[in-house]
Amino acid sequence: MGTVSLRGVHKAYGSTTIVEHLDLDFPDGTFTVLVGPSGCGKSTTLRMIAGLEPVTSGTITINEADVTPLEPKDRNVAMVFQNYALYPHLSVAENIAFPLRATKTPKAEARKRAQEIAESLGLGQLTSRKPKELSGGQQQRVAIGRAIIREPAVFLFDEPLSNLDAKLRVETRSELLAIQKRLGVTSIYVTHDQEEAMTLSDRMVVMRDGKIAQVGTPAEVYGKPHSVFVATFVGSPKMNIMPGTLDGTTFHADLGVAWPLAHKDKGAVLVGIRPEDLNVGLDPQGPATITQIELLGPRAVVALEVAGTKLISVIESGPLAALSIGDRVNIAFDPNAAHLFDATTEERR
Amino acid sequence: MRAQGMMRGVRGIFLITALVVVGFPLVWVTLASFKTPAQLNDPSLIMFSPSLTNWAYVVEEGILQAAGRSALVAFITVAISAIAGSAAAYVISSYKAGGTATRFGILAAQVLPPAVLVFPFLTLAYVTQVNDTLIPLIFAHLSFVLPVVTWFLIGFFDSVPRSLEEQARVDGFSRFKAFLLVVLPQVYPGLGAAIIFGFTLSWNDMFYGLILTPTKSAILPVAIAGFNTFRGVELGSMSAAILVAVIPVLIASFFIQKRLVQGISGGAVKY
Amino acid sequence: MLLPLLVVAGIAVGLPLVYAFYLSLTDFSLTQQGVAQIVGADNYIASLTNEGLWGAIGTTFTYVIIAVSFETVIGLLIALSLQKQKWARDITRAMLLAPMFITPIAVGLTFRFLLNDQLGAIPYLLKSLGTNYDFLGSGKALFTLAMIDVWQWTPFMVLLLLAGLESIPKQPLEAARVDGANAVYIFRRITLPLLTPILSVAVLLRSLDALKVFEYVYATTRGGPGTETETIQYFTYQTGIQFFRLGEASSMAFILLLIVLPLIVFLFRRIDRRTSS
Numbered sequence: 001m002g003t004v005s006l007r008g009v010h011k012a013y014g015s016t017t018i019v020e021h022l023d024l025d026f027p028d029g030t031f032t033v034l035v036g037p038s039g040c041g042k043s044t045t046l047r048m049i050a051g052l053e054p055v056t057s058g059t060i061t062i063n064e065a066d067v068t069p070l071e072p073k074d075r076n077v078a079m080v081f082q083n084y085a086l087y088p089h090l091s092v093a094e095n096i097a098f099p100l101r102a103t104k105t106p107k108a109e110a111r112k113r114a115q116e117i118a119e120s121l122g123l124g125q126l127t128s129r130k131p132k133e134l135s136g137g138q139q140q141r142v143a144i145g146r147a148i149i150r151e152p153a154v155f156l157f158d159e160p161l162s163n164l165d166a167k168l169r170v171e172t173r174s175e176l177l178a179i180q181k182r183l184g185v186t187s188i189y190v191t192h193d194q195e196e197a198m199t200l201s202d203r204m205v206v207m208r209d210g211k212i213a214q215v216g217t218p219a220e221v222y223g224k225p226h227s228v229f230v231a232t233f234v235g236s237p238k239m240n241i242m243p244g245t246l247d248g249t250t251f252h253a254d255l256g257v258a259w260p261l262a263h264k265d266k267g268a269v270l271v272g273i274r275p276e277d278l279n280v281g282l283d284p285q286g287p288a289t290i291t292q293i294e295l296l297g298p299r300a301v302v303a304l305e306v307a308g309t310k311l312i313s314v315i316e317s318g319p320l321a322a323l324s325i326g327d328r329v330n331i332a333f334d335p336n337a338a339h340l341f342d343a344t345t346e347e348r349r
Numbered sequence: 350m351r352a353q354g355m356m357r358g359v360r361g362i363f364l365i366t367a368l369v370v371v372g373f374p375l376v377w378v379t380l381a382s383f384k385t386p387a388q389l390n391d392p393s394l395i396m397f398s399p400s401l402t403n404w405a406y407v408v409e410e411g412i413l414q415a416a417g418r419s420a421l422v423a424f425i426t427v428a429i430s431a432i433a434g435s436a437a438a439y440v441i442s443s444y445k446a447g448g449t450a451t452r453f454g455i456l457a458a459q460v461l462p463p464a465v466l467v468f469p470f471l472t473l474a475y476v477t478q479v480n481d482t483l484i485p486l487i488f489a490h491l492s493f494v495l496p497v498v499t500w501f502l503i504g505f506f507d508s509v510p511r512s513l514e515e516q517a518r519v520d521g522f523s524r525f526k527a528f529l530l531v532v533l534p535q536v537y538p539g540l541g542a543a544i545i546f547g548f549t550l551s552w553n554d555m556f557y558g559l560i561l562t563p564t565k566s567a568i569l570p571v572a573i574a575g576f577n578t579f580r581g582v583e584l585g586s587m588s589a590a591i592l593v594a595v596i597p598v599l600i601a602s603f604f605i606q607k608r609l610v611q612g613i614s615g616g617a618v619k620y
Numbered sequence: 621m622l623l624p625l626l627v628v629a630g631i632a633v634g635l636p637l638v639y640a641f642y643l644s645l646t647d648f649s650l651t652q653q654g655v656a657q658i659v660g661a662d663n664y665i666a667s668l669t670n671e672g673l674w675g676a677i678g679t680t681f682t683y684v685i686i687a688v689s690f691e692t693v694i695g696l697l698i699a700l701s702l703q704k705q706k707w708a709r710d711i712t713r714a715m716l717l718a719p720m721f722i723t724p725i726a727v728g729l730t731f732r733f734l735l736n737d738q739l740g741a742i743p744y745l746l747k748s749l750g751t752n753y754d755f756l757g758s759g760k761a762l763f764t765l766a767m768i769d770v771w772q773w774t775p776f777m778v779l780l781l782l783a784g785l786e787s788i789p790k791q792p793l794e795a796a797r798v799d800g801a802n803a804v805y806i807f808r809r810i811t812l813p814l815l816t817p818i819l820s821v822a823v824l825l826r827s828l829d830a831l832k833v834f835e836y837v838y839a840t841t842r843g844g845p846g847t848e849t850e851t852i853q854y855f856t857y858q859t860g861i862q863f864f865r866l867g868e869a870s871s872m873a874f875i876l877l878l879i880v881l882p883l884i885v886f887l888f889r890r891i892d893r894r895t896s897s
Contacts, residue, residue, distance in 0.1 A: 031567075052515050084515035089534045102521030131477040146520070156519075351685055356803075360701040364712060368696055370771070377741055381733075429628060437625035437827060446622045452892065457884050458633050461826040465873040468866050469639035472648065486740040491632040498790040510857050525621070553723035556834050560861055567789040570723045570835075577729060578841065584733055591726040603714050610783035613825070620768070 002153035002186035003028045004049060009058035011044055011210075021058065026154075031180055031187045035197035036207035039097040039231070042190045043158055045207075046348070050156050052195045053077050055293045062153055069072075073102065078244075079156040080148035082163060084139045084327040086146075093118060093127035096145040109195065110321055117145045137168050144179065155187040161196065173199060194234045198222065206230050224339075227347050230338060231272050237301055237312045239272045243343065255307045257287050268343035275314040280304065282322060286330035293325060304331065320330040358531045382588035389584050405587035407576075412590050415572035416423075422483055422568060423551035426490040427544050430498040435540060436460075438502035439528055443511065452503075458496035463556045466492055470561055481565050489557040494547045501546065505539030506532070508611075515604030542608035545601050552598060637676025644870035663871035674871055675847055676855035677879070683762055684830045684853060685758050687769040692823060694770065702778070703785050713782075717775040724772065729840025731768045732756075758845045765836045765849055773830070777822055784818030785811070817890065824887040831880060 004026040011019040019041040026032050034042040049051040049060055051072035059068045067075045086095050087326045099116035115321045118127050131139055138158060144287040147155055160176075177200055180187050191197055197204050198218045206221060206229075213233075214226045231239045244253035246269050251261035253271070260270070279314035280288070280302060284286070288311065292303035300320045304311045311331065325330070341347060381389060383399035440446035466489065474485035509532055517527035533540075546580035555570035562568060567575065573594060647659045667673050702713060721729070735755040736741045746753055755764045786809065796806050834853040837843060843850040843858070850858075856876070860869030 050515075051520055052518065073521045073523060076521060079516065079519040081512045081516060083510065083512055085510070085512040087513065087517075087531055087534075090535075098517075099520040102526075330483065331357075346540070357704075360704060363697065364701050364705065364716075367716060368712065371719055371775075372772070373741075374727075375718070377734060378730050389739060392739055392741045433624035433628050436621040440621045440636075445714060447626075447882050449892070451622070453885075453888050454629070454633075456891070458629065460825070460855060460880075460884055460887075461633075462832050462833075462876055462880065463834075464853050464860075464869070465877050466633070466635055466636045468643055468860055468870050468873070472643065472866065473636070473639065482819075488632050491628060495625065495632065497629055521725065528621075549721055553721075555725045555838075556722065556832075559838075560857070566787040570725045573642055573723070573729065574725050574838065577732075581782060587733075591730060595645075595722050598721045598723075599718055599864055600786065602718065606714060606717055606779075610779055613780065 001028055003061075003063055004154055004188065005059075005061045005188060006045075006049070006058045007061075009045070009060060010056050010183060011041070011048060011053065011170050019048070022212065024212065024215070025207065026186055026260075027190060027282065028186055029184045030202045031177070031189065031190045031200060032203045032205060033191060033201035034190055034205045034207060035233075036213070038192060040207040041210040042192075042207050046156055046158055046188060046282055048192045049154070050077055050079050076150075076152050077154045077156055078150050078152040079129060079158065080140075080143045080160045082159040084131075084143040084160070084163075086139055086142055088131055091128050091130055091136070092142050095131065095142050096149055099146060099150045103318070105165055113149055114145070117149055117288060118142075121145050133252055134155055136164050137172060140164065140172060141175075144176070148183065151185075153186065155185050157187065157189040160189075161191070161238075164191075168208050169196075174202070181211065186252050195236060203236075206233060208233075209344060225272075228270060228272065231341070235274060236313065237275050239274050239339070241268060241310045242273070242309075242311075243340075244271060244272045246340075249280040250321045255287075255309045257331070259333065259335070263340065265340075270341040272336065272339035273333045273340060275301070275312045277333050278311065278313040278315050280315065280323070280329040281332070282327060283330040284328050286328040288329050288331050290323060290327045290329060292323050293320070293323065295320070304329065306331070350607040351619060358558045359558055378588045378591055381584055382592055384585055387497070403553060403589040406583075406586045407589045407593065410572075410586070414567070415567055415569045418483060419552050422490060423548045425487055426494045426551045427547045429478045429491060430547055431522055431540065431544055434439055434495055434499040434543070435502055435533065435536075436528075439506050439532060440497050441499075442503050442506035442509075450469060455500050459493055459500060463489075463493075463495070467557060467560050469558070474561060481562055483562060483566050483568075485561045486566075486568070488558055489561060490551045490554060494551050498543045501537060501543040502613045505536040505543075505608075508533045512559055539608055539612060542544070542605040543612055545605045546609065546612065549598050549601065552594070557618040576604065630846055639876065640870050643867055644874050645748065645876075646867045648816075648867040649864050658719075660744060660868070665873070666868055667871045667875055670872075672847065672850065673852075673875070676850045676852045677876075679762065679847075679849065680833065680851045680853075681832055683766050683769070684827050685832060686763065686766040687773070687830050688823060688827050690766070690770045691774045691777045691826060692819070693772045695822075698774065699785055700779045701783035702782055708834050717779060719772045720775040720779075722772065724835035727768060729838075730834040731764075731771070732840045735764065756841055756845075760847065761841050761845060761849050765827060765833070765840065768836050769830060769833065770821045780818055780822040780825075781815070784815050787818075788814045810857060821887065821890055822892065824883060828880065828883055831876075882888055 003279060006022050006024040009019060009022040011017070013230060017209060020277065024046065034045060034086055036042050044053055048055050050074060051067070059066055062075060062077070087098065090098065093111065093114045096112040096117055100110040100113070115124070115127060118124055121144065123138065123141055123145065124137065126134065131142065134142065143160070158250055161172055173196065189200060201218055201347065203215065204218055204221050205215050208229055213232045214221055221230060228241060232241065238263060241303040242253045242255065244267050246263055247266075248266055249260065250258050250264055251269070251271055252258045288306045290302055291305045291310075293303040295317065298317055299314055300317055302313045302323065304313060314330070369447065380395070382403050383401070384394070384397065385400050385402060388394055388397050441451060470485050472481040473478070479485055487549050513535070514524075514527045514532050517531040517588060522530065553570065555574065558568040558571045559574070559578050563571065573590045576590055644663055645660060647657050648660070698716065702716070705712065734742055737743050738862055743753070754760060761789050788823050792810050793806060832853050834857065836852045837849050837851055841849045843854055852872075856869050856872045857871060860866050
């Protein structure tokens with residue numbers, strides 16, 4: 001069992017607020033990802049849950065018990081750091097078994113369990129090696145093994161994949177997810193990479209400037225972003241945002257094109273269209289010009305320019321054949337795929 | 350390319366000259382320690398049949414006891430310094446404990462002229478009637494070895510990543526246990542160098558030794574100076590005494606040179 | 621965890637420091653009977669008007685300037701040579717660094733006899749070349765002592781400068797060589813400026829240490845000829861131990877401390893800036 005709750009958790013240094021009165025729940029067994037740009041407070045939040053950072057005010061409970069005043073060692077959490085923090089003077093087996101020394105587990109049993117875990121992670125042959133003799137991926141697995149052995153209530157991950165190269169990152173991602181599903185331990189994972197957040201999480205918490213911008217499943221956050229910030233942060237390439245006005249039946253974009261869009265509201269608005277929802281078609285009278293084409297295999301990213309504004313479209317490689325840089329195109333989208341945001345608050349309408 | 354070859358030649362000659370300059374006095378002292386007074390009168394004598402009279406003499410005169418006392422003082426001083434120093438260096442490095450004032454105090458205590466502290470040590474020793482024993486000397490040596498060892502270690506603790514300690518705390522250990530089991534082992538090489546360096550500093554001191562413990566419990570450097578009597582110098586025995594003091598330290602110094610810089614500069618230069 | 625250090629330092633440094641100040645305000649003398657009386661600033665006035673003290677200060681500063689200058693230049697040359705050395709690296713370095721680990725009194729006594737007119741090898745060699753040089757004679761003694769300092773402590777400079785040289789990033793140097801700069805130019809415009817931080821730390825550390833010179837004087841000239849080699853620490857030692865005037869000697873030590881304090885502050889600032897960056 002491992003439920004975590006944050007109530008009014010606030011962290012400030014003097015007049016600088018890092019995390020603002022956070023209320024957050026982490027149900028048992030879920031994989032939650034805290035994601036956001038640098039400085040949004042996600043790492044600080046994680047460290048407060050771990051007990052490495054004291055909270056300025058608010059409470060943190062793990063399994064209904066208030067852990068706010070407790071030292072990390074008394075919270076029954078396990079943490080994996082970005083640089084894995086493996087103990088250089090200990091072997092792989094000793095690293096994995098290390099947490100058991102704190103619980104005074106007898107040496108023989110500790111060694112046995114460490115060996116089992118090492119083997120389940122594919123490290124069985126490496127148990128007597130020192131960390132510096134291992135590759136990045138292997139080191140990371142030792143860090144995970146060390147986290148697993150305590151059978152903690154919660155796993156905490158602080159950007160553990162950032163030190164790996166791209167290909168290894170993708171491989172390790174799915175391994176990590178498989179381990180978590182197998183063990184069913186509540187996991188809280190911090191990353192700045194929105195793609196990582198989307199693929200790993202049961203629930204995403206998008207953070208900005210110390211506050212929660214949106215909480216939801218990846219589908220919810222992607223499909224119904226609450227604000228321009230979330231809409232443009234999640235999803236790559238970024239959502240196109242067009243300022244303009246609504247008159248009830250039509251959207252008149254500031255960049256000079258109008259599209260049918262029926263909506264009860266009238267007045268200034270920001271319309272967001274995901275690149276994959278933005279369709280282009282060859283049209284010598286069209287308002288847009290293709291400025292760049294990036295082929296990504298089955299798809300291509302097409303950069304367009306309309307009256308000085310840049311838009312991005314993602315199209316299948318089939319239709320791509322007909323298009324080249326410099327072509328004039330028209331752009332269209334399904335009105336149901338449009339996301340409307342208030343022009344001033346930038347929140348969803 | 351020819352200029353490079355010439356440069357290499359110049360460098361080589363320069364270094365060899367330096368080695369000769371360094372080695373010459375040491376070789377001369379070594380030779381002198383095996384010469385009889387008659388042989389000593391001839392400075393040009395290089396080939397001669399060595400005699401051990403000087404060595405026997407210095408042993409008779411208690412040089413080994415003096416060395417033993419030097420070792421005892423150094424050992425106690427370094428032991429206290431290592432324990433207090435590593436704990437302090439750790440919190441100063443990780444948490445900036447004590448702030449600027451403490452760091453400044455540590456630096457100042459190292460470079461303080463001994464003339465400032467020696468007189469109070471002397472008077473306090475008289476007052477508590479421990480003068481001419483090793484006790485005031487240990488305190489006096491602590492006054493500069495402790496700061497040096499602490500300063501030395503701060504540089505090494507600086508290069509241990511914070512996440513190591515945090516990982517240990519999350520893994521179930523208190524801050525102190527985390528320090529003992531995880532952080533301290535990372536600086537063992539630096540600690541070893543600090544201990545050897547501290548030992549050398551204590552072993553080599555003569556100023557405090559001369560003033561605080563001049564006769565009964567004289568330490569080695571003072572004993573060496575004792576061979577410089579108004580009778581004239583017993584050059585041969587003095588040479589032997591010098592070698593007794595110098596050889597252990599030279600051997601020890603070979604082991605610590607790599608770490609010395611990081612320690613001396615207090616971390617200003619990383620190795 | 622800072623506590624043990626503070627306790628020990630408090631006893632070993634703090635207490636004596638305060639007591640030393642107290643002493644400097646008394647007329648304490650090892651030979652007198654009765655309790656020492658507080659004489660206020662009398663000792664300080666006596667010291668500040670003591671020609672001998674100012675002479676000693678001047679002598680010491682001359683000594684430090686000569687010794688440290690030589691040590692810096694020679695040390696830099698040795699460090700540069702060692703950096704490029706390929707064969708027998710570690711053993712050469714180990715041997716060249718040896719002198720700084722020897723107890724200074726031994727160095728002083730060794731040189732006293734190496735330079736001795738009758739028994740020493742160096743005068744012998746000089747005579748066989750036809751010249752004569754009175755190393756410890758008037759006008760020459762202080763310089764000779766400075767050279768002894770150079771023999772013992774140049775390795776210290778080499779140690780720090782070598783580390784400084786080895787921590788200079790290679791790219792700027794390689795870029796300059798590709799751009800066609802010659803060795804002297806590279807040294808002056810790139811190496812030296814990058815070396816300046818550690819160089820200044822080394823010079824300050826060495827100077828503060830050289831100010832304390834005592835053993836060489838004690839081993840060789842005992843302050844002579846006349847008062848030519850009376851360094852501050854030796855002069856203070858004489859006042860306190862040979863003449864037993866501890867109160868006065870304490871005041872001299874404090875005056876020395878005041879002179880040295882700005883240097884310590886300066887050194888601290890330089891080191892602290894490096895480590896916190």
